[in-house]
Amino acid sequence: MSVALANYAASGLGERTACLELGGHGELAHWKAVNAKGYFTDKRIHYYPDFKKEQIPTLMNSGYEKIIMDFGDAYKSCQGELLRCDRKIVLLSLNSWQKFAAEKMLEQIQSEEWGNAEPIYASVHAVKAVKRAIEREYQILVTELPILPDPACISRKEFSYFDLLLGRDAANHKKKKL
């Protein structure tokens, strides 16, 4: 999802985009080798594998228009950074065998103090009954996302989902009403 969001921001919106891997899994490092500045470039996006949260403030002053931070399942250790983000997207796996993980995460989120910040809950491959049960139990709305065959090649039909996740639909709506 982070790769897809970054591709939409960079190629769809033409914004200078960075994608940070903060989950500590180091998956991006297997993709391409980084340069001296600690990133590699793919389709106009600067990917920062295995990024340290202490480096975020410096990066925020590097002229990027969009910074996608992928906290993975380690969001707890980066909660401060997460709460500072303009958009907070919680991706849930909503099928019968992963429902427990979604419930655990939601319980944790709802027990924490997030101020007035309301995350956007989203899911790909959601089983309808599970989605419905989760929405009812936790009083949340889960946005169903389309299956992306290639996160590095977003089709025009999918733009609206990314606009929703990035909060662009609200901005557009305002613009249209000018």
Place this chain on the structure above:
Amino acid sequence: MKIQGTILSGRYQILSEIGRGSGSIVYLARHQKLEEYRAVKCILKEPDSIWRIREADILNHLNHPRIPRIYDMEEDHEAFYLVEEYAEGESLEAKMLQSSFITLEFIVQIIKETAEVLHYLHHLKPNPMIYQDLKPEHIIVGTKGVKLIDFGIALYLDEAGNKFQNYGTPRFCAPEKLKEAKISIQTDIYSIGRLLEELIYTEGNDKSQCLMHVARKAVNADLSERYTSVEELLSDLTSHMQSSQYSIYQGHLLTKIVAAGSQPHIGTTHLSVSFTQYFNQHNTLAVYREKDTSNNMRTAIKNGRFAEDSGLYRRNGFFGMPDYGEGVRADVPERAIEISDYGTDLDGALSEEFDMLLLMIGSREWEMAYADLAFERLKGTKGLAIIANYGSSRQAKQYRKRYGQAVYCFPLDFNPFYMTKEKERFFEGLLEKEGKQSNKHWNCRIDPRRWSNALVCGVGKLCSKRTR
């Protein structure tokens, strides 16, 4: 009375208010088990409310995809609740406020779909139905087209005929009401004519003004002069759209046009946008694609009044796409003509497959060297059409002699989004001469010889005005 947040009949969770009329409020509700949205019309109990709930009975007898279905009816001590299908979308009234949505195609589509509903109502057996309250706020424009809502004052026409009642919005009501004459299906035809008129005024374009004669006939106060059926109105509208004035070609083979300029700031984008606008105003979908690195289109999107639909930006009749990167796959809609603007990137333009390559060259003396270089680069390219800017026909002639091939003269112009007569003539001529296929059907209104004379005259006049 506030019912937001409550649960109606143990099934419908009332979410928010979505509309309000005289004596009724419409709420958005969600069916708790089916997880589907419904519109709940709450009619307050007043002396005449029994008459108002006849809408439920009417809807119950109607079955048309463009009319919302009724699912349920409830009542309590305060009000009646009609549970209807939720027509997702935006009202035509709201669309009309964002004038960028209103194009000639949009107008025709709305009128056709609305007329489809009226045709259904007017042909109901045993008695036809008159809707009586046609106006933009009762037309919901969604992804699957139009839905007509609010049948509060619709009525069956009995054999004896009904007297006109003083209902409906005065602006859309037929003049018969002043005479208290009998109502007929022509009453609805008047309203659709008024709707067409309003859409034409909102669009504000010369092209749609040509549909005005259809609207005028529909709103004629004299019943004998007004259309007698919706079919008649539709057939007039369709034949008008198919007339030569709107249809520039049929069975066309030209699908990809590429534009490039010999140097920056000589009007390549202006030409490409104008050409896109020309096609769209002639009822042929064309999409402008920014392929240079200037990012002008993106800047315009950020600053201008474009409406977006899945990555396709619209402004009046114009459709465009910014330069999307490799990370997205943004194809132009099927059967649309693609006009790619490569700025000064001649190699980029040549790397594409195209049916027509437009080379824009400057007409000033100091721009000729760049023009020569660009011509040398593209010389012999199949489908090449050279266009000189600034309306300088004299310079175009000089280029023609120099290059040994036709050089067209793009008229002096200020607004690429606005189609002038000079530009109309220019594009008609260009397509006639460079339309590529021998079996092309570019339907030009004027003889090419007349066109070239008219163009030279037109340009001559412009030039003389400027030098004066």
